[in-house]
Amino acid sequence: MVAAEHIANLADLLGEGGLLTGRAEMSRYENGARYDAGRAAFVARPASTEAVSTVVAYCTRHSIALVPQSGNTGLVAGSTPDESGTQGVLSLERLRSTFELDLDNRTLRLDAGFRLSEINTRLEPHGLFFPIDLGADPMAGGMVATNTGGARFLRFGDVRRNTLGLKVVLGDETGTVVECGAGLRKDNAGVDWKQLFIGTSGAFGIVTECTFNLERLPQQSATAYLVPRSPEHVTVLLNAMEEQLGTYLSAFEGMSGAAITRTLAHVEALRNPFPGGAVPDYVILAEVSRSWPRRESEQPLETLLEEVLAEAWNMTGEPLQDAFMGPPQEMWALRHALSEGVKSAGYVVGLDLSFRRGGVMPFRAGIIKILASEFPTVTICDFGHIGDGGVHFNLVVAREADGSVDAARVDALRDRVISMSVAQHGASFSAEHGLGRRNQHFYDRYTAPKLKSMAAQLKQATAPGPLGSTRLG
Amino acid sequence: MVAAEHIANLADLLGEGGLLTGRAEMSRYENGARYDAGRAAFVARPASTEAVSTVVAYCTRHSIALVPQSGNTGLVAGSTPDESGTQGVLSLERLRSTFELDLDNRTLRLDAGFRLSEINTRLEPHGLFFPIDLGADPMAGGMVATNTGGARFLRFGDVRRNTLGLKVVLGDETGTVVECGAGLRKDNAGVDWKQLFIGTSGAFGIVTECTFNLERLPQQSATAYLVPRSPEHVTVLLNAMEEQLGTYLSAFEGMSGAAITRTLAHVEALRNPFPGGAVPDYVILAEVSRSWPRRESEQPLETLLEEVLAEAWNMTGEPLQDAFMGPPQEMWALRHALSEGVKSAGYVVGLDLSFRRGGVMPFRAGIIKILASEFPTVTICDFGHIGDGGVHFNLVVAREADGSVDAARVDALRDRVISMSVAQHGASFSAEHGLGRRNQHFYDRYTAPKLKSMAAQLKQATAPGPLGSTRLG
Numbered sequence: 001m002v003a004a005e006h007i008a009n010l011a012d013l014l015g016e017g018g019l020l021t022g023r024a025e026m027s028r029y030e031n032g033a034r035y036d037a038g039r040a041a042f043v044a045r046p047a048s049t050e051a052v053s054t055v056v057a058y059c060t061r062h063s064i065a066l067v068p069q070s071g072n073t074g075l076v077a078g079s080t081p082d083e084s085g086t087q088g089v090l091s092l093e094r095l096r097s098t099f100e101l102d103l104d105n106r107t108l109r110l111d112a113g114f115r116l117s118e119i120n121t122r123l124e125p126h127g128l129f130f131p132i133d134l135g136a137d138p139m140a141g142g143m144v145a146t147n148t149g150g151a152r153f154l155r156f157g158d159v160r161r162n163t164l165g166l167k168v169v170l171g172d173e174t175g176t177v178v179e180c181g182a183g184l185r186k187d188n189a190g191v192d193w194k195q196l197f198i199g200t201s202g203a204f205g206i207v208t209e210c211t212f213n214l215e216r217l218p219q220q221s222a223t224a225y226l227v228p229r230s231p232e233h234v235t236v237l238l239n240a241m242e243e244q245l246g247t248y249l250s251a252f253e254g255m256s257g258a259a260i261t262r263t264l265a266h267v268e269a270l271r272n273p274f275p276g277g278a279v280p281d282y283v284i285l286a287e288v289s290r291s292w293p294r295r296e297s298e299q300p301l302e303t304l305l306e307e308v309l310a311e312a313w314n315m316t317g318e319p320l321q322d323a324f325m326g327p328p329q330e331m332w333a334l335r336h337a338l339s340e341g342v343k344s345a346g347y348v349v350g351l352d353l354s355f356r357r358g359g360v361m362p363f364r365a366g367i368i369k370i371l372a373s374e375f376p377t378v379t380i381c382d383f384g385h386i387g388d389g390g391v392h393f394n395l396v397v398a399r400e401a402d403g404s405v406d407a408a409r410v411d412a413l414r415d416r417v418i419s420m421s422v423a424q425h426g427a428s429f430s431a432e433h434g435l436g437r438r439n440q441h442f443y444d445r446y447t448a449p450k451l452k453s454m455a456a457q458l459k460q461a462t463a464p465g466p467l468g469s470t471r472l473g
Numbered sequence: 474m475v476a477a478e479h480i481a482n483l484a485d486l487l488g489e490g491g492l493l494t495g496r497a498e499m500s501r502y503e504n505g506a507r508y509d510a511g512r513a514a515f516v517a518r519p520a521s522t523e524a525v526s527t528v529v530a531y532c533t534r535h536s537i538a539l540v541p542q543s544g545n546t547g548l549v550a551g552s553t554p555d556e557s558g559t560q561g562v563l564s565l566e567r568l569r570s571t572f573e574l575d576l577d578n579r580t581l582r583l584d585a586g587f588r589l590s591e592i593n594t595r596l597e598p599h600g601l602f603f604p605i606d607l608g609a610d611p612m613a614g615g616m617v618a619t620n621t622g623g624a625r626f627l628r629f630g631d632v633r634r635n636t637l638g639l640k641v642v643l644g645d646e647t648g649t650v651v652e653c654g655a656g657l658r659k660d661n662a663g664v665d666w667k668q669l670f671i672g673t674s675g676a677f678g679i680v681t682e683c684t685f686n687l688e689r690l691p692q693q694s695a696t697a698y699l700v701p702r703s704p705e706h707v708t709v710l711l712n713a714m715e716e717q718l719g720t721y722l723s724a725f726e727g728m729s730g731a732a733i734t735r736t737l738a739h740v741e742a743l744r745n746p747f748p749g750g751a752v753p754d755y756v757i758l759a760e761v762s763r764s765w766p767r768r769e770s771e772q773p774l775e776t777l778l779e780e781v782l783a784e785a786w787n788m789t790g791e792p793l794q795d796a797f798m799g800p801p802q803e804m805w806a807l808r809h810a811l812s813e814g815v816k817s818a819g820y821v822v823g824l825d826l827s828f829r830r831g832g833v834m835p836f837r838a839g840i841i842k843i844l845a846s847e848f849p850t851v852t853i854c855d856f857g858h859i860g861d862g863g864v865h866f867n868l869v870v871a872r873e874a875d876g877s878v879d880a881a882r883v884d885a886l887r888d889r890v891i892s893m894s895v896a897q898h899g900a901s902f903s904a905e906h907g908l909g910r911r912n913q914h915f916y917d918r919y920t921a922p923k924l925k926s927m928a929a930q931l932k933q934a935t936a937p938g939p940l941g942s943t944r945l946g
Contacts, residue, residue: 102829102831103712103831104708104711104712104829104830104831105829105830105831105832105862106715106830107829127716146661147661147665149659153658153659157634158659160665161630161634170923176923178921178923178924179921180924182829182899183829183899184827184828184829184862184899184900184901185626185827185830185861185862185863186622186626186631186827186858186861186862186863186901186904186905187827187901187903187904188619188620188672188901188903188904188905188906188907188908189901189902189903189908189912189915189916189919189920190673190908190916190920190924190928190945191669191672191673191924191927191928191931191945192620192633192668192671192672193924193927195665195668195669196664196668196669198665199661199664199665200663200664216715216716216719235577238577239576239577242579242689243600243689243765244765245765246689246763246764246765247720247763247764290719290720291719291720292716292717292718292719295772295777295780297772297776297777297780298772299768299770299771303770304768304770307768307770354657354658354659354660355657356575356577356578356580356655356656356657357577357578357579357658358575358576358577358578359578385659388658388659389578389657389658389659390658390659426655426656426657427657428655428657428659428660428661428662429662430660430661430662431659431660431661432659432661433661434661435661435662435663439662442662443662443663446662447662447663448651448652450643450649450651451651451663451664451666453934454664454666454931454934454935455663455664457930457931457933457934458664458927458930458931458934460930461926461927461930461931462927472663472664
């Protein structure tokens with residue numbers, strides 16, 4: 001419990017609308033995007049960096065735990081309080097003043113509380129966008145804290161690559177504000193401190209302002225579904241497409257037949273795009289795009305993609321079993337609906353794994369066999385970013401008659417898959433969602449002791465107070 | 474002085490050829506690429522990560538200062554010992570065993586002692602390269618320690634962007650070896666520790682092995698020299714070319730007439746490419762390239778570039794005064810010779826500044842006036858990476874009759890330019906060479922006290938011993 005005196009003081013410090021304590025109004029901050037649910041002592045909603053600093057300083061001095069929360073769209077319980085009722089949520093949603101576009105620098109400096117969709121709507125008239133492509137709609141601060149990747153990583157990289165500056169409130173007794181980077185593309189005049197706050201879920205400090213690199217909006221695109229002859233041919237196709245298409249290739253996404261089937265059944269608006277409605281075992285969504293309007297002298301991307309697919313068709317080993325081109329919007333609609341579609345199928349254990357690119361399909365082949373024998377009622381509904389080695393490895397667990405799931409069985413399942421992927425395939429157990437409470441156990445198990453002690457010392461230097469949902473030290 | 478006993482012990486630990494102490498044989502390790510010259514107590518040449526660890530552990534336990542040295546091609550006295558004669562040099566040049574190519578992952582894991590030219594020669598048969606383009610020929614470890622950028626940054630980014638893993642020997646009493654990253658493109662399972670060792674010149678530890686992202690070699694390219702109507706039109710041209718050419722644009726380099734003139738005079742092999750030999754005040758080298766062989770259906774890049782230049786010609790405000798296309802190899806030969814050409818002109822104060830992209834030319838206009846009035850005998854021979862805001866701001870100082878230069882005057886000059894660029898233009902005083910002893914003073918002046926204390930704490934956690942040429946805390 002947080003003492004009533006502290007609640008009253010925080011309410012005073014934050015002013016009207018700044019502190020929520022009612023059960024109903026706190027509910028949406030206590031529940032995450034998937035199955036996470038906790039209990040908040042309060043929800044602080046500071047509206048400026050200075051106010052964030054004030055709250056953090058007060059809470060640090062009084063040892064009140066704070067969990068920073070941005071869009072709250074993550075899947076690893078990184079932005080919700082635990083069940084103790086002793087943690088306050090610090091929401092970034094009112095940090096919405098600064099929004100400064102620098103067209104010559106192709107950068108945007110903005111407060112942490114803007115949502116991705118909002119950012120891109122505002123940028124569209126300038127022909128620019130923040131090139132992180134997701135089904136979810138997170139806020140800027142949370143994208144930094146988790147180092148989000150998404151479906152165009154192959155072409156544009158992750159949030160780390162596109163972050164040129166951060167303003168951060170450290171978790172110390174004065175809520176020190178530090179500026180890391182000033183929107184420069186090159187700067188090696190010391191430690192690049194912003195890197196420490198990217199992907200660490202607020203453990204070292206709270207990101208209140210970001211400077212992002214922007215890219216020019218695609219003006220031409222073409223897409224195809226590719227059906228590989230076998231799982232081993234997926235990497236062959238990826239290499240062939242990269243060789244022929246270079247920077248045109250902006251996405252190479254894998255979708256399992258199981259995920260597609262469930263999504264088509266659940267989302268009525270989607271049309272089954274496969275001949276005769278027969279969903280293949282595995283499908284790749286490949287996209288080519290260009291950021292400029294087509295010149296008269298330039299071959300349309302559709303024709304180019306057709307040519308390249310025809311060549312792939314004739315390659316030694318016949319890696320391509322089938323291919324369909326179609327309207328990008330429609331082809332992406334299926335891809336983006338997969339997450340929701342899979343969720344409709346049952347209780348989903350959603351693992352976010354990352355491999356060296358050539359390692360994804362061998363892992364997949366191995367784990368399919370293991371799960372068939374050890375967890376025969378589990379259905380694998382994976383999809384992901386094959387072009388950069390990321391896989392959303394979703395496991396659908398059947399619910400009991402009363403709607404419950406066997407928690408111990410779920411833990412064993414998660415453990416089995418992560419153990420095999422990390423130990424045998426050199427994978428990361430968190431590709432693009434950060435840690436959160438859900439991954440704490442695996443962090444503890446797989447992180448070298450020296451790196452843990454370095455994290456603990458760094459935590460002392462930046463945020464000695466109880467900040468964040470994750471223990472890194 | 475380092476005691477004879479320690480020298481003997483280090484020689485034993487390192488084995489035959491591992492330790493140099495003779496004045497003549499140490500000379501090339503004591504002198505840097507430009508004017509840096511120091512005096513080494515010894516040169517340690519370990520041939521494996523384990524041997525690096527042994528040397529570092531010994532030196533840390535006995536408080537012997539070590540300066541890591543890679544290719545020794547930097548310009549900021551980051552890899553040479555100071556004049557005290559008490560520092561040992563730890564050379565990475567014998568770390569040359571591991572060289573593992575992963576074609577599917579498009580990555581290379583290699584020891585820190587391979588030179589850039591060697592890396593790319595070995596990769597060429599595979600159609601791949603490490604996309605850092607420089608006049609100098611550094612080694613892998615030093616490229617990481619300085620976070621090198623280069624002339625294709627605009628298209629491929631810096632070493633940071635292309636580093637997917639590091640093995641590092643920390644500067645502690647056991648020479649702890651840490652692995653940061655395993656070649657994955659996505660990994661957010663904790664702190665991304667490798668970021669700390671990139672660009673920090675070995676202050677926290679010594680990079681002994683790197684995993685780099687590779688790119689496909691350009692198969693088509695076309696280049697042009699553009700003469701902007703005025704300095705203000707440079708950014709207009711950059712934006713116009715990016716809008717029309719997107720990812721084709723792989724370089725947008727600025728060259729001052731003064732630098733070109735001196736280089737043409739000095740390097741006999743170069744032909745004056747300008748009509749009537751009249752060198753313009755400022756010239757841009759623009760390159761477009763593609764990583765695949767030209768398809769029959771595809772317009773040649775020369776024609777495309779011609780089209781785009783014709784459009785730029787007709788833009789409102791007529792930003793383009795003149796343009797010449799020519800063979801890429803010849804056009805780049807001039808660009809790459811500038812560094813040597815400028816050096817031939819006198820004593821060069823070489824500043825490596827970085828701005829927001831739109832800020833480069835306004836800074837330049839301002840400083841030209843200031844220097845003309847305050848340092849009238851100094852000649853500005855700048856060139857640089859306008860596409861990413863980087864400028865090699867070279868100032869040629871006339872030598873006295875006896876060949877000497879006025880050191881106090883040089884310091885005042887350096888101070889004046891850096892003060893103005895940082896304070897008035899938000900620049901970085903180190904774009905891509907790291908810190909080194911030469912920038913220590915500016916680091917001390919411009920770094921926030923809290924960030925310095927964080928660096929000191931981090932140093933305690935990683936390298937409490939006397940490691941590196943730079944004090945960050």
